Amino acid sequence: MTSFNRSTSRRLKKVPQIPSVWEGDRRPLSNTQSNTQSPQSEEDKGECILWVDGSQGIVRGMDVVAQDTGPEAIVRTLMRAMENPHSPARPARPQRIVVRDREIQFYLRGVLQDLDIAIDYAPELPLIDELFRGFADIIDSQVPDLPPQYAQQLHEKAYAIWQAAPWDFLEEQQVISIEVNKWDIDTLYASIMGMLGMEYGILLYRSQDSLKRFRAAVLKDDESTQDLEEAFLKQDCLFLTFDRLEEEEEEEFEDIADLPLAEINPTFGNIHPLEGLRSVLYDEEALVVYVALESLFRFVRDHRRQLNTDEFPTLSRRYRIALPENEDTKSLSVSVATMPELAAELEEMAGDEDEESTSGEPMFRSLRDDLIPEDSFLSLGVVSWEMLDYLRKGVTYQPVGEIIKPVGDGLPVILIQTSRPKAKTVIESIEKAEGLNAICFNPGADPFGAESYDLGLLQTHNGELFLFGEFEDDDPTHVEARQKWNQRCKDTQGYCGLIIAKGLTGASRGNPQLRDMMALFEARSLSPQDLGIGTLQLMPQLQFE
Structure with missing residues (x-):
């Protein structure tokens, strides 16, 4: 059995001991029956380790680990609970620990034998049981990101957009209108993100005014962080963004456009001044986005050569979009068109800001993040x-x-x-x-x-x-x-x-x-x-x- 180094034991014994009883346990995240020791299923993605101060009723330490992580993990979390606990707790060592797993009890007795901590067994842990019941309630009440009946079709349309890559030839200010006239939506104004190789996606504004206001706010050099956040949350749009499927901290920035399709993850959502940001679409919103993406995809496919020029041309096209099978209406007629005048107006706004910025001190062009190692x-x-x-x-x-x-x-x-x-x-x-x-x-x-x-x-x-x-x-x-x-x-x-x-x-x-x-x-x-x-x-x- 692995035990502490003597120096570690001496250090832990210097942590003040308080007259308290801590509960500790390790449970599958998907196990909603928190008061029983049910076997883990193959679908469980991880386990949660909790250390709770029963005397003060506060969580001192919490970790999420993989199923196959060894028993050392519960000790690592316990050490942090003693030396670096979650706020507002202060560093402390308990007099007694209670667990509901005999194997964990015997393991901790061997590891902690020099720390003057009693390790006891109890079939139930009231505080931790209550916490996991709360976790289960939250999970059960969560609204899915997309309506289940439309999720597959929306992902298919998103991947079609990704492969069409409209950002290769369309800039953010080159807006395309999509006239829907259904679900209380008249026209959506699509702004394509991605030409700079930073953030890829489609913003579907419900009004031109919202698009103009946000763009004006972003272009202001004197805009404070709070003002920028407020401007962002005042947008009125639906959105589709693309990210890496598994978030990994890279030492150098990696353009996700270079990744295979299997590693790309589309995210849908809504922004509204009264709702803020949510990465959830409800039924009608999902249908609107479905229709908008399909019509935009067809328009880009049909006019790719004309759009891939120095000038933003005047183009329009009408499409009949078939709706998902479970809808009463079988299809919908949609008009799609470029908006050169609006694009020119947005470019003029950017030009005005550029002139103002060049009149002062020169701006830095880049910020590097490759100097300090990530794990420092x-x-x-x-x-x-x-x-x-x-x-x-x-x-x-x-x-x-x-x-x-x-x-x-x-x-x-x-x-x-x-x-x-x-x-x-x-x-x-x-x-x-x-x-x-x-x-x-x-x-x-x-x-x-x-x-x-x-x-x-x-x-x-x-x-x-x-x-x-x-x-x-x-x-x-x-x-x-x-x-x-x-x-x-x-x-x-x-x-x-x-x-x-x-x-x-x-x-x-x-x-x-x-x-x-x-x-x-x-x-x-x-x-x-x-x-x-x-x-x-x-x-x-x-x-x-």
Whole structure:
């Protein structure tokens, strides 16, 4: 049986022990009978591990693991529940643990024997049983993303659009009207996304005004993150977007257009000012989208040569679209047409914004995210002036070129901890980019997720920008860290630093010591106004407004 290292046991014994009883269990996610030990079915996709403080009635730790994951997983979740519990719990070690599985009980007795924790058995776990009943109720009450009777046909039409790839020759402002005149829809205005190779999809606006308002909002460089989110949620449209079937964090951006069809996943949804964003279509919406996609597909197929020109031509065509078999109406006549005048108006809006932007400071053209390894540990902190003197002498060091007065509690720093080989690569990359010039936090937004972010950026002396972190605006831990960062940078008159450290997989993970520090780059702290790039959009790859 695997047991803790002695050093780990000593560390865990230092965690304060409290007079509480914790419940722990591991159950299939699809098992709605949470109060019985029913066998797992082949359809179960994973298992949920829960540790709950029965005395305080709070969840301290939770993980989802694969079925075949060994018993070590429940111990890993327990360790996090003790040392790094979910808020609002504080680090603590229980006096007693109760489980409902004999094998888990005996396993934990062997592993935790040095931690002075009693491991007991109980046939029922009231708190965890109640939690899983709640999970089951939520799952049972979920509305399917698409009406079951139309799901297959909608996916077929989506894949037909994907293979037709209208974004290869149509830009977003080259709108195509689809006159439906049914289901309370007069005309839809289709905007094609994907020519930039970032976000692929079809936006089906219910009105021209909605399309114009949103485009105008996106083009404004001075639009705040909150304003951009509000503008996004005020759209009135149905949508189809394409993503990778299995979300994977790639070290470099990969255009999903290069992936095989089997790895492409279509997503349908609706945006409305009074509803917001939902990735669900109801019956009538599903029929509208079905008809719109089929007519758009035929129009692109029939006029591909005319559309694939420098000028957006005036074209129109009428189609009779057969409806799904379970509909009373057998078919529907639909008119499809290009809208050159609207396209010219939208282009003129973009041209006006371009003229305004060129009158000021030059804009950055790209933002790279290939500098900092994905699995790195990141923190915002401070280095005391005494330690700073040691660092300057003992590691790869880039001075800022001016004398930094030791004011305040130290130099504010961004610390990146990774493995030794990756740390060396990061250092070499920064040196190759002529060194670090500045560190900045800049607003970012995900229009399709209606979320806002605080993006951590590194600016090198050759003018490149590198993303080192994405932080949610409403994360209280980050908000507090940013407040301290801003105050410390104010104390140092805008000076800060970047520390690259090794030891990510060692005992000093998350708390690198002086011996782990490999490089110190001193730099200036820039405000978003100093950087002058406006709000960055994640669609899904970062791009500038």
